[in-house]
Amino acid sequence: MAYFPMMTDLSGGETLVIGGGEEGTKKVRVLKDFGARVTLIAPEAREEAIREADRYARRGFETADLDAAEWKLVVAATENRELNRRISEGTRERRIPVNVVDDPELCSFIFPAVIRDGDVICSISSGGKSPYVAQLVKEKVRGCWPEGIGRINDRMGEYREQAKREYADREERRRFLRERLTELLNPGTGTTGFTTALLHGGEAFPQGGTLPPVAQVNAFRYERMEDLERVFEHRQAGYAYSRIGNPTVTAFEQRINALEHGQGAVACASGMAALTAAILAVCRSGDEIIAGRGLYGGTIDLFHDLEQLGIRTVFAEKMTGESIRPLITEKTRLVFGEVISNPAQQVLDIPSVAAAAHEAGIPLFVDSTTATPWLIRPLEKGADAVIHSSSKYINGGGNAIGGIIVDGGKFDWNFEKHTALAEFRKFRRRAFMVRLRTDLWENLGGCMAPMNAFLSYIGCETLGLRMKRICGNAAALARALAGMPGIRVNYLGLEQHPDHALAGSLMNGFGGILNFRAGSRERAYRIINALKYAAIASNIGDVRTLVIHPASTLYIRSGVQEREAAGVYDDTVRVSVGIEDPEDLIADFRRAVGAGG
Template identity: 35%
Template sequence: MNTKGFTTSILHSDRAGGIEHGSLHKPVHFSTTFEHASSADIAAVFQGKQAGYTYARQINPTVVALEKKLNLMEDGLATCCFASGMAAISATFLSLLKAGDHLVSSAFLFGNTNSVFQTFQNFGIEVTFVDATDAANVAAALRPNTRAVFVETIANPCTQVADLAAIGTLCAARGLLYVVDNTLTGPWSFRPKAVGAGLVINSLSKHIGGHANALGGSVTEVGNFDWSTFPNIIEAYKTGNPQNWGLVQIRKKGLRDQGACLSPEAAHHISIGSETLVLRQRAVSSNAQQLAEWFAARPEISRVYFPGLPGHPQYERTRSLFRHAGSLMSIELKPAYDVFRFLDALELTILTTNLGDNRTLAIPVAHTIYAEMGAARRAEMGIADGTVRLSIGIEDIEDLIADFAQALDKAR
């Protein structure tokens, strides 16, 4: 059992398993194939009877080292990495669901997650979107063919916080798989295992990597779900401990069959970035809190979406569940202020899409990442034309405030 602190465990994770030549980091293994001592060994490895490496599409030493770190972060049993967060989400549900199954999802979703769930419906997987800030809405949507419930911890871009604990209790009572996307909170601030999640998904491209230099995603099995009751596990994977069945199927179908594998170079970048996760999250959450309070007092802003503000609908839930309110916020400019003029006046803040970077980022969400879904769907999600999403970085707070102040002055 690991008794060391979060950062200490992550920082020394590679060394715990022994590294060639006394290196402090797991080296990058670019090989796609791995030699075996005998034909009996290669057969045992391929059949899962013996630990070892088969082919880099399914397993790679550098990626495995990252998976071990992520497992420590989420207090999991096992973790599987993918080429991106979207690959992790797609592989999870395409591996576990089939035509005729029903998925209940939060309506407040990352735009691409919303898009892929719409695509699932083309393959006969029914999806119902609900306001997951109240578990009663999830309960009302359940059907006899419901197999799973999916939520994000903090929604992008309007920061709704799902009724995480109550939904976990509901899923446990109904025997449903509970899948939680922990990307915008991160495993230091919150572990979904504590509220009954069965699988935890992270986009590693965001806070965990932190440096905008690698794409990656992960799925972690945390041991709360009884896979022996799940009807869609393939017979070939029903071997050994049932706690492993779900992730084995995700790994086989998502990596072996779909090929959405994480590259070893990206795994190395993410692994190095993860070492400073706590330091970065402390800095960005402090900056975000101060900026949210500053924006709330500005006359140009009609609304600030940030769960660390007392007026936020899930403020108390945020305080009870998370270490901090995160680095994501959205601001809505009053009609007299032009969103494009405001954004173009920014000098320090970067106009780009991404979250969880060291630098502060801004994007007009209705006109970019949520443009495709249309005005009606945006209205359901609370996204106005004047909404600007911000991902707050680690810059000096005085510099950030000065940049936003001069841009607001020019936005009328």
């Protein structure tokens, strides 16, 4: 028999299963998984089948049962071939699709082997000849099944509606959708994969160089004074002084801006310099910021320092749209959060927070240092600006301090509210970036050094490779630590983590930072000191695994309540996982935990 492959909607449809043994139970379960209402008829049935079915009749089949409802389909799963034949004939007379278990000659449809992720369904059939062949093919297909394809499909559904609204031409719609699908399957820049885009981004350097030259100079020479004047007035492209612009730094800015799909970027001397410049560009004395409690210790310290400038921070217990709405006042000028808080491992619900902030005419700035563009592009989720400490994962080698701000260029600034940008109102949605570039940033003096820009440019070329390895190592180490005595692990990649599902819906992975509680400060120190491969250092995002006791270092200026709100306790150990062989890392931590007592 030549079966035609098709999909049908069983949601709420009435289906009949006759027979409550092993096969009948399987069919009840499958039908319920796809939203059908199931009536089960059998003299005896397994408890699971009875529990799953919507109705159960403890009796034998009667021909009148086929007329009891408008059945979408019928399954005969009895061990009586004559009864199965009678059911098949009765359903065919009534034009009801029927499946007879293990007897394809009596079937008008068959159950395929199924792989499913959300609404993406792959059905594999042997035409009823050999379920074992179908299962074999299923396992082969599962091996190359795209990770997260259900989530990607949901996003493509949204893009399809967008394409209908924005493109009248069918070919333009197809091109748009092909590009979006490629981006989702390969988290990179544009229509190519992430690392391909990094290595072949279209930059052209002098003399055909494959890397930008290092302009390790203070100033740039001009033949005519008129040209230098125009550069200072921003009427002519060029460089005058490396504090306010440098070609090596520009190359790095363009690379990260492309990765984040932004509208402009400014590189700074450090991550903290970038955060400070971003805040001061939009906030003045008397203004307020809303931020989450579980922030990096240096960021919390900065917010306290800003109080001396008259800029107050209101801390939210949880960074969701629902939690921040009551905190918004007439003085609120900015909402700030970390995409993955360090080390608390809390995930910022960017879409809901952005929606709540935008309702009030307030931008959302995010620190995506621990996530990186490989895991998520916050601008595409609703954030208005992204900040990175490029010293961490972007650089990757632990050899260059730096930071960068990327502007989405889409926020509709209210210049009556954001008076810090009032002078730049003519630039409208570009006002924030223009103020940073031409005013605040160059006057603060927090520029990135050319050599640091060069090292970070080189470092980020392997970002995708490193992040894939780091995330895999972190997951393996977290699972191993969770099974060690006296250790409580906090890592987003573990299913029991409260933000695991949110992280999975927003990001391409779960990051490379984890922390664990050892039971006491003394034991934490013993474990740290016993490690062989993990270096004791106050950094993250290195290719090497790094550990630290955050309470006595990064949060030394914070009180107990502030530390605990950030997920830092006296016995907390933070681990920034590197790219070492996972077996060696796990063995090292297992030995150190044992030595810690």
